[in-house]
Amino acid sequence: MIPDRPAGTSEPPDEKAGPAAVDKLAPIALDLFCQRCGYNLKGLTSDRCPECGKSLETVRLIEPQIPWVHRKRLGRFRAYWKTVYLAMFHQGRFCEEMARPVSYSDSQRFRWVTILHVYIPILLATICAYQLAPPEPVVMTRSFQVPGGWTQSGPPWFERAYAEIWPVAVLHVCFLLFLAAATGVHSYYFHPRDLPVHVQNRAIALSYYAHAPLAWTPVPIGLAVAAWWLAGSHELTAIGLIAAAVPLLLLELACWWSAIAGFLRDTMPGRKAHFRLVAIALPFLWLALAGVIFFGVSLVVFCVLVVFASLT
Ligand SMILES: [Zn+2]
Known part of the structure; x- marks a missing residue:
């Protein structure tokens, strides 16, 4: 089961940024899950998962990070093989795309x-x-x-x-x-x-x-x-x-x-x-x-x- 966010969530383990910095971030609006521990990130305003401390930097990006999506800019050959590399050797990072809409046609x-x-x-x-x-x-x-x-x-x-x-x-x-x-x-x-x-x-x-x-x-x-x-x-x-x-x-x-x-x-x-x-x-x-x-x-x-x- 994917754990729901418990009431009264504790602060992220890494508090270097401080509460002021945390408040700057907009709450995550959708049902997204931490790729490391499965924690539901919805409503979160910090830049780290409160359960395991994983950085949510890429989760918060708006632009898709899959090279294939940017093939017009990168060139098809380069975009394809960059995507192959990412999908084979950095699956966790790749699957952080769950945070953004993923183009089915692409x-x-x-x-x-x-x-x-x-x-x-x-x-x-x-x-x-x-x-x-x-x-x-x-x-x-x-x-x-x-x-x-x-x-x-x-x-x-x-x-x-x-x-x-x-x-x-x-x-x-x-x-x-x-x-x-x-x-x-x-x-x-x-x-x-x-x-x-x-x-x-x-x-x-x-x-x-x-x-x-x-x-x-x-x-x-x-x-x-x-x-x-x-x-x-x-x-x-x-x-x-x-x-x-x-x-x-x-x-x-x-x-x-x-x-x-x-x-x-x-x-x-x-x-x-x-x-x-x-x-x-x-x-x-x-x-x-x-x-x-x-x-x-x-x-x-x-x-x-x-x-x-x-x-x-
Ligand atoms: Zn986590």
């Missing part, structure tokens, strides 16, 4: 840019893999009736598209669907109904910045592609690259999970049971999503192909 843009950081390397890796090891020509055993009166086994592009590109395209669609689902499902846990609506909205919007660790995906994928490239000529180097890529990918996934759990802890401090439940459930939820999407979509495509084949 956080969604950050989420989708991050998804592209995952998907584009996978797409390029697929193209590279195809170039490095082109599949054997597939001999079609079935004739196709294609527009234009073809009654042979079909033109080469048709055979190739039918036999080789389709399965890969389906896998890519599944992967994109999985990324969209996996980067959205966590938000369900960021809006407990007992919190005020504006607090729920801020927590949900902030939670999308927790996907920041996925921005590093090009590194392990690039190492894996380089390893494949060198596998024939420099076997030891290739093994070394794979040995680096796998732990990096696992580390990235661990950081992703940890960032979401950290954001949950820091946006809603004081809810330890809720935090533990989500932290444990999240990896299983991702696995279940992957299973449902990859199996479900593949099954639908398979059924469509069976119907298509039976009609030709």
Whole structure:
């Protein structure tokens, strides 16, 4: 439970500023919570949390401190990577944004840019893999009736598209669907109904910045592609690259999970049971999503192909 402000609150532990300085500050108007101890700061006129002494300097700022919000001024590249750094290594500070309105559209843009950081390397890796090891020509055993009166086994592009590109395209669609689902499902846990609506909205919007660790995906994928490239000529180097890529990918996934759990802890401090439940459930939820999407979509495509084949 988030503790309510007790009656007759004691003065902040650090009283160097003195009562006169304290009185200068306007009372905090909203239900905001100290990111360290979960204390409700509403009505507070001091610059420190009366419960734990944490400085409320950034909480009292009016301007949002998320670099991504200032991307027009900072430049997109710089703003993006500054936000990634902040979200990965300073989650407590990042979650102090709960003190200000958080733009949902900005956080969604950050989420989708991050998804592209995952998907584009996978797409390029697929193209590279195809170039490095082109599949054997597939001999079609079935004739196709294609527009234009073809009654042979079909033109080469048709055979190739039918036999080789389709399965890969389906896998890519599944992967994109999985990324969209996996980067959205966590938000369900960021809006407990007992919190005020504006607090729920801020927590949900902030939670999308927790996907920041996925921005590093090009590194392990690039190492894996380089390893494949060198596998024939420099076997030891290739093994070394794979040995680096796998732990990096696992580390990235661990950081992703940890960032979401950290954001949950820091946006809603004081809810330890809720935090533990989500932290444990999240990896299983991702696995279940992957299973449902990859199996479900593949099954639908398979059924469509069976119907298509039976009609030709
Ligand atoms: Zn506190």
